[in-house]
Amino acid sequence: MEGSSKDTDGGMIQTWLKKHLVNYTGATRHPFILSIREGTVDLSSFKRWMGQDYIFVRAFVPFVASVLLKAWKESDDHSDMEVILGGMAALNDEITWFKNEASKWGVPLSNVVPQRANQDYCRFLESLLSSEVEYTVAITAFWAIEAVYQESFAFCLEDGSKTPEELKETCQRWGNVSFGQYCHLLQKIANQCLEKASDDVLSKAEVALLHVLEHEVEFWNMSHGEI
Numbered sequence: 642m643e644g645s646s647k648d649t650d651g652g653m654i655q656t657w658l659k660k661h662l663v664n665y666t667g668a669t670r671h672p673f674i675l676s677i678r679e680g681t682v683d684l685s686s687f688k689r690w691m692g693q694d695y696i697f698v699r700a701f702v703p704f705v706a707s708v709l710l711k712a713w714k715e716s717d718d719h720s721d722m723e724v725i726l727g728g729m730a731a732l733n734d735e736i737t738w739f740k741n742e743a744s745k746w747g748v749p750l751s752n753v754v755p756q757r758a759n760q761d762y763c764r765f766l767e768s769l770l771s772s773e774v775e776y777t778v779a780i781t782a783f784w785a786i787e788a789v790y791q792e793s794f795a796f797c798l799e800d801g802s803k804t805p806e807e808l809k810e811t812c813q814r815w816g817n818v819s820f821g822q823y824c825h826l827l828q829k830i831a832n833q834c835l836e837k838a839s840d841d842v843l844s845k846a847e848v849a850l851l852h853v854l855e856h857e858v859e860f861w862n863m864s865h866g867e868i
């Protein structure tokens with residue numbers, strides 16, 4: 642895959658975001674997100690998303706644990722582990738938040754059936770658990786997964802958005818400033834790894850990024866009830 646000319650300021654991630662802007666915009670400006678921002682969201686779509694995302698987040702935890710393990714083994718920067726550990730702590734809060742929020746919305750989490758797109762995404766995460774997958778590839782995917790939610794939900798909180806009051810807390814969960822800073826740190830770690838990576842690893846990381854963007858679009862699509 643082409644694209645190994647490195648951007649001097651924003652690093653490889655910035656270069657890839659420019660190169661794959663259509664894919665990135667597709668994931669971060671999905672019609673479901675636009676409907677939240679416009680205040681026209683169908684609440685049954687929102688509830689469907691919530692149930693499916695709870696399942697996803699549970700599968701996301703072992704993935705993040707595997708990134709932590711790879712950081713411990715492969716990173717030469719001690720602070721990487723602390724950022725990733727902070728991400729795990731945030732996921733612990735996220736699970737508690739989902740349980741509370743779902744009970745407020747009357748979404749029974751115990752019997753949610755994972756839809757095809759969710760299963761595919763979780764299978765993709767599982768494929769990244771392997772010790773054969775380089776830390777650089779895994780941290781790039783991790784950054785992308787978090788960044789899509791951050792960009793999407795922050796967009797719903799921008800001035801001029803008509804996000805319904807009862808959905809603002811959800812948007813705050815990922816759209817808040819400190820989650821933005823955390824994503825920025827992940828991006829920095831990914832860029833540092835990518836800077837030292839071989840062309841082969843660079844190519845795998847770029848493919849992983851594109852897979853994340855595709856899975857995120859499919860994930861949002863589930864909210865419409867498309868299986």
Ligand SMILES: Cc1ncc(CN)c(N)n1
Pocket residue numbers: 694697698701786787790857860
């Ligand atoms: C599908 C998906 N992608 C990302 C996130 C953010 N942790 C999430 N909760 N769900």
